[in-house]
Each structure stands twice: as structure tokens, then as C-alpha cells.
Amino acid sequence: MASILFRRQYYVIFGVVAVLFLLFHNVDRDRLSWPDVALPTGNPLPLPRIQHQFPVESDAERNERAIKQRSVKDAFVRCWTSYRSRAWMSDELTPISAQTRNHFGGWGATLVDSLDTLWIMGMKDEFDHAVAALSNISFDTTTVKSVNIFETNIRFLGGFLAAFDLSGDDRLLEKAVEVGNMLYAAFDTPNRMPLTRWNMRAAAHRKPQIADPAVLLAELGTFSLEFTRLSIVTGDPKWFDASQRIIDALQEQQQHTLLPGMWPMVVDAKNMVFDKLHDFTLGSMSDSLYEYLPKTYALLGGLVPKYRDMYEAAMDAAIRHTMFRPMVPDNADILVSGLVTAKQEDGKTVYRRRSEGQHLACYTGGMLAMGGKLFNNQTHLEKGEKLTNGCIWTYKAMPTGIMPETFFMLPCQSTTHCMWDEARWIDAVMDRAEVPPEEATPEKSAALISHKRLPKGFTAIPDTNYHLRPEAIESVFILYRITGRSNLLDSAWDMFRAIDTNTRTELANSALSDVTVTEERPPMTDIMESFWLGETLKYFYLIFSEPSLISLDEYVFNTEAHPFKRLLPA
Incomplete structure (x- = not known):
């Protein structure tokens, strides 16, 4: 009881600090009332x-x-040591030139993103050193002209909250409240929709704040996990209220879009119009909104049913329209999540699917598998497995063993029977390259496929980059924890070895610009985003850990792989 009373007093103090913060930034207290x-x-x-x-x-x-877990930890330690010695308190280390990058506000993104990874890996001395350094991070100033509210929310607020949930260190909660109050100020608009690119200086000088008429769906809708968890641990409902207003508005228009159940990739936050544009996807620009629906339901212990309702409605539409089975040489029964454009033609809505796969969309397998378990939906679990298997297949198909950022494949004519047809594949390659049929000779086709370095099954690879992304191993990890399939451990190990071998530098690991090369190491871009330590290596470490470490029955991960404690029955 004494600890509870102390914590309540602690939050009263933070409430005073919050008011002072808002006054300092001249936030309209009437509009942002109780x-x-x-x-x-x-x-x-x-x-x-x-x-x-x-x-x-x-x-x-x-x-x-x-042994495999130790190899992953060694990779993390190597990168963390380089960051600490050469880029400490900066956002990121450049892993080749040993310089610093500060495009996330100069608030130590790698440090904050890595806090819970340090704790999970048992690096308590490094964790304590990092927490002690947090007092040097001030969110009252920034190195950028406008703050990316989405990235700040998932990396910084998410990082502080997860590290607090794991360690119980109140210094982390203090920082979470500090970031939360800054983010809350971005909601100081006439309709309470946030500015996704927030100018802190303009707000401090009382410049009018109006939400943008064109924002990415993911950047508008990815607050519910972090804001809800912050409200739960502080007892202050203002953040839950702020995120819930967005969710309520999205739900109101969910069945009125051109693809009922899903929302377009770009929406109008200024006028709160979320149902007019034509392009729909579970991938880039939309992804984490959909991911947060079942996760927020789990976080709240099922106490807010609308998150389940919205998730199920969205997945019904996505399964029907966005997913496709690609034709591949080994006839594997896999799925890829693509994009759909909806158009009105002769009074009817016509859907045209774009058979583009994305590394970013690989999270969908884990999301559907988890949703299948949460809601006793075997179809979602099966689709989640096939989507995850599709990402594993794509990794293995590349000469480097690493999936590219984007690619195109040929959809099967039937999802139940799909035999490899090399002639159809070649025709699709030439069609994608816009080569007229009369010019598509066997010699020209072979030359194009060789020049583009297209493995069989791929019709184009427009973006050959690999950004050290975590989405594929994320779904492999979640699916393993759900099914116990031992072959997923083998796939994870193959993925880790391919990534570490091809991205390793003298200091750390670097993003790649071309994963299709066959006769040399892939060229590097000298970039190591904070999510390499905060997400990718964390998921690799966890899949080789005891299943009780960060159990999915006790925690839910935000889109930056930060685990929050779920509300559980007493």
C-alpha cells in the first residue's frame, strides 16, 4: 500500500510538471481540457x-x-559498443564512416530504442549506464525543424515505457511522461487530430496549429498502444482520450470507404475525411494502424471491444482483396500481401490488385497469427502462416539470402492449384518491363532476366535495398511462439547468418543498397537505423530464448518491438 501511495504522489508531481510543460509551449488549455x-x-x-x-x-x-542466441547477442554488443564509444547520445552511428546522424531530434534514438534490448539480453550494467544518461536528453529542444510525431511516439515513448515496464525504474516513467506531454501538444488543433510533422518552435510562438489535409494512415493511427499504456501507468486518461478520438473517427468511416473495412493509405486529418481516396494496403503507409487493432485489444484485456470489431472488419477485406498466392518454381503454397486500387466504373466499384510485395508488409503474418489465436479464428492463423512462409521463401530466393525492399511476382490464377509455368513467368517479366510482345524474343528475355538479376518467380525488383528491417523475423518469431514449429528456428538462423554476413562492417552493421548481387558483397549505404538494435536483433535474440522470456501471453509489442505489459485478469 505504501508503494501505491508513493506512486500516486509521484504522478501528482508529474501532473504539475505536465501543466507547466503545456504552459511553456503555449498549448491551448481550453481546447485540450480534461x-x-x-x-x-x-x-x-x-x-x-x-x-x-x-x-x-x-x-x-x-x-x-x-549458441545461436549468443551469436545474436555478440552482434548486438559489437554494435552497441561502437555506438557508445563513437556516437553516444546521438541518434545513430554511421557504421562505416563512424560519424553521427541526428534526424530523430538529436535525442539519442539508438540509446532509447535499445534500452529494453539491453535489459532483455541481461546487460544490466549497460542498461544502468544508459538510464543514468537520460537526464542529458532534453525534449524542449531539437535538431530538426519539425518533429516526426509517429517516429517519436514509437521509438522514444515506446522505448521508455517498455524499459519501465521491464525494470520498474521510475526515471524511465519520468521520461515517458516528458515525451508524452510533448506529443500531446501536437494534438492542440481545432479537431484534436495531431500534426504528424510538428513544429515545436511555431507552437511555442502560438502559431496556429491545424492538422494536415494529406497524412499517411499509419502516422495518424499509430498511437493507441503507447498512449493507452502511458495513461494506464500514470492514471491520467488524457493520452488514452487523444488516441481514442482518432480510433472513434476511423471506426465511424470504416464501412464507407471504397474498400469497406479498410482505409485508404492517405487520409485528410484536417477535415477528418478518411474514406475518399482509392489506394489500400496493409503495407507501407498503412501498416501499423492495422497492427495496433488486435494489439490494443490485448493490451486492454478485451475491455474495449471496438478494437476487435475494427480488426476483424479490416482483415475480412484485406484477405479478400490484398493477398495473393504467387506462382513460384517449387509450387510453394505461400501468400504475399499486395496493394489494391478501387475505382468507380459504370456505377460499380472495381478493384485492381497490384502484385507488389514489401519487406515492410512482412509484419502481417505475425499480426494475423496472433489475431487468429486471440479471436479463435483458424482462417487468420492459416493466412498468417502462409504470409510468414512467403517472407521466408523470398529471403531464401535471393542470392544474398535477404529479401529486398519491394518486388513484384506473378499471381496464381487459383489459390488452390498453382503449378509453375516458366513461359508464363517470362511473359510476365517482359510485360512488367513494358517490352512489346513482338520484341520479346527468347534471347532478349534471357538477357533482361540476367541483367535485372531476377530469381525465378520475381517479375521485377524495383527497390533492391535492405534497411536492416525487422518485419520478417518479427513474424517468424511470433509464429514460432504460437505454433512451436521447429523449422522456424532454422529459418531464423539462416536469415540471421545471411544478414550479419552481408551487412557487417568493422564497427557494426550497415544497410545495403542491392541484395540481388551474385558475384560480390552487396554495396553498403553507411546507415544503421536505431531499429536494428531496438527491433531486428531483439527479435532474433528472443526466438532463440526460453519461450517464457517476454511471453506473448503477458506482453504485447509495439511496432518498434517495445514490449508493454498487458492487463490480465486478477
């Missing part, structure tokens, strides 16, 4: 178990897993 939407009350529901009941492993299995 919230209308209160946190849900009641005992959380006993939701279905997500994690597989893993059998006791043998000594040989444990030793093999520990």
Missing part, C-alpha cells in the same frame, strides 16, 4: 492463450539454441 474518454474499468477478460505449450527441450536442443 478528457472526455475515460480509461475502461472492470476486470480484464480471460483471453485465449497465444503461446504454444512448448515441451521440455533436450540438452542438445538447449545447447544449440544457446
Whole structure:
């Protein structure tokens, strides 16, 4: 009881600090008055178990897993040591030139993004050193003209909250509140829709704040996990209220879009019009909104049913329209998540799917698998497996063993029967390259395929980059924790070795500009985003950990792989 009373006093102090922060930034206190939407009350529901009941492993299995886990940790330690010695308190280290990058406000993005990874990997001394350094991060000043509210929310607020949930260190909660108040100021607009690119200096000088008429769906809708968790741990509902207003508006228009159930990739936050444009996807520009629907439901212990309703409606539409089975040489039964354009023609809505795959869209396998378990939906679990298998297949198909940023494949004519047809594939390659049929000779086709370095099954690879992204291993990890499939451990290890081998520099690991090269190491871009340490290596480490470490039945990950404690039944 004493600790509870202390924490309440602690939050009262933070409430005073919050008011001072808002006054300092001249936020309109009348518009941002006491919230209308209160946190849900009641005992959380006993939701279905997500994690597989893993059998006791043998000594040989444990030793093999520990060796692989150690290799992942060694990669992290190497990168962290280089960051600490050469770019400490900067956002990022450039892994080749040993310079610094500060495009996330200069607030130590890699430090904050890595806090929970340090804790999870048992690096408590490094964790303590990093937490002690947090007092040097001031969110009152910034190195950028406008703050990316989305990135600040998922990396900084998410990073502080997860590290607090794991460690209980109140210094981390203090920083979470500081960031949360800064983000809250971006909601100081006439309709309470946030500025996704927020000019801190303009706000301090009382320049009018109006939400933008064209914003990315993901950047508008990715607040519910972080804001809800911050409201839960502080007892202040204002953040939950702010995120809930967005969710309520999205739900109101969900069934009125050109693809009912989904929202277009770009929406109008200024006029709160979310149902007019034509392009729909679970991938880039939309992704984390959809991801947060089942996750926020789980975070809140099922106390807000609308998150389930919105998720199920969105996935019904996505499964029907965005996903396709690609024709591949081994006839694998896999799925890829693509894009859809909806147009009105002769009074009817016509849907045209674009058979483009994205590394960013690989999160969908884990999302659907988790949704399948949460909501007892076997179809979602099966689709999640096939989507994850599709990403694994794409990794293996590349000469470097690494999936490119974007690619095109030939959709099967049937999802139940799809035999490889090399002639059809070649025709699709030439069609994608806009070569007239009369010019598509066998010699020209072979030369084009060789020049473009297209593995069989791919019709084009417009973006050959690899940005050290985590989405594929994220879904492999989640699917492994759900199904216990041992071959997923083999796939994860193959992915890790391919990535580490091809991206390793003298200091750390670098993003690549071309994963299709066959006779040399892929060229590097001298960039190591904070999510390499905050997400990618964390997921690789966790898949080779004891399944009880960050159990999916106790935690839910935000889109930056920061685990938040779920509300559980008493």
C-alpha cells in the first residue's frame, strides 16, 4: 500500500510538471481540457492463450539454441559498443564512416530504442549506464525543424515505457511522461487530430496549429498502444482520450470507404475525411494502424471491444482483396500481401490488385497469427502462416539470402492449384518491363532476366535495398511462439547468418543498397537505423530464448518491438 501511495504522489508531481510543460509551449488549455474518454474499468477478460505449450527441450536442443542466441547477442554488443564509444547520445552511428546522424531530434534514438534490448539480453550494467544518461536528453529542444510525431511516439515513448515496464525504474516513467506531454501538444488543433510533422518552435510562438489535409494512415493511427499504456501507468486518461478520438473517427468511416473495412493509405486529418481516396494496403503507409487493432485489444484485456470489431472488419477485406498466392518454381503454397486500387466504373466499384510485395508488409503474418489465436479464428492463423512462409521463401530466393525492399511476382490464377509455368513467368517479366510482345524474343528475355538479376518467380525488383528491417523475423518469431514449429528456428538462423554476413562492417552493421548481387558483397549505404538494435536483433535474440522470456501471453509489442505489459485478469 505504501508503494501505491508513493506512486500516486509521484504522478501528482508529474501532473504539475505536465501543466507547466503545456504552459511553456503555449498549448491551448481550453481546447485540450480534461478528457472526455475515460480509461475502461472492470476486470480484464480471460483471453485465449497465444503461446504454444512448448515441451521440455533436450540438452542438445538447449545447447544449440544457446549458441545461436549468443551469436545474436555478440552482434548486438559489437554494435552497441561502437555506438557508445563513437556516437553516444546521438541518434545513430554511421557504421562505416563512424560519424553521427541526428534526424530523430538529436535525442539519442539508438540509446532509447535499445534500452529494453539491453535489459532483455541481461546487460544490466549497460542498461544502468544508459538510464543514468537520460537526464542529458532534453525534449524542449531539437535538431530538426519539425518533429516526426509517429517516429517519436514509437521509438522514444515506446522505448521508455517498455524499459519501465521491464525494470520498474521510475526515471524511465519520468521520461515517458516528458515525451508524452510533448506529443500531446501536437494534438492542440481545432479537431484534436495531431500534426504528424510538428513544429515545436511555431507552437511555442502560438502559431496556429491545424492538422494536415494529406497524412499517411499509419502516422495518424499509430498511437493507441503507447498512449493507452502511458495513461494506464500514470492514471491520467488524457493520452488514452487523444488516441481514442482518432480510433472513434476511423471506426465511424470504416464501412464507407471504397474498400469497406479498410482505409485508404492517405487520409485528410484536417477535415477528418478518411474514406475518399482509392489506394489500400496493409503495407507501407498503412501498416501499423492495422497492427495496433488486435494489439490494443490485448493490451486492454478485451475491455474495449471496438478494437476487435475494427480488426476483424479490416482483415475480412484485406484477405479478400490484398493477398495473393504467387506462382513460384517449387509450387510453394505461400501468400504475399499486395496493394489494391478501387475505382468507380459504370456505377460499380472495381478493384485492381497490384502484385507488389514489401519487406515492410512482412509484419502481417505475425499480426494475423496472433489475431487468429486471440479471436479463435483458424482462417487468420492459416493466412498468417502462409504470409510468414512467403517472407521466408523470398529471403531464401535471393542470392544474398535477404529479401529486398519491394518486388513484384506473378499471381496464381487459383489459390488452390498453382503449378509453375516458366513461359508464363517470362511473359510476365517482359510485360512488367513494358517490352512489346513482338520484341520479346527468347534471347532478349534471357538477357533482361540476367541483367535485372531476377530469381525465378520475381517479375521485377524495383527497390533492391535492405534497411536492416525487422518485419520478417518479427513474424517468424511470433509464429514460432504460437505454433512451436521447429523449422522456424532454422529459418531464423539462416536469415540471421545471411544478414550479419552481408551487412557487417568493422564497427557494426550497415544497410545495403542491392541484395540481388551474385558475384560480390552487396554495396553498403553507411546507415544503421536505431531499429536494428531496438527491433531486428531483439527479435532474433528472443526466438532463440526460453519461450517464457517476454511471453506473448503477458506482453504485447509495439511496432518498434517495445514490449508493454498487458492487463490480465486478477
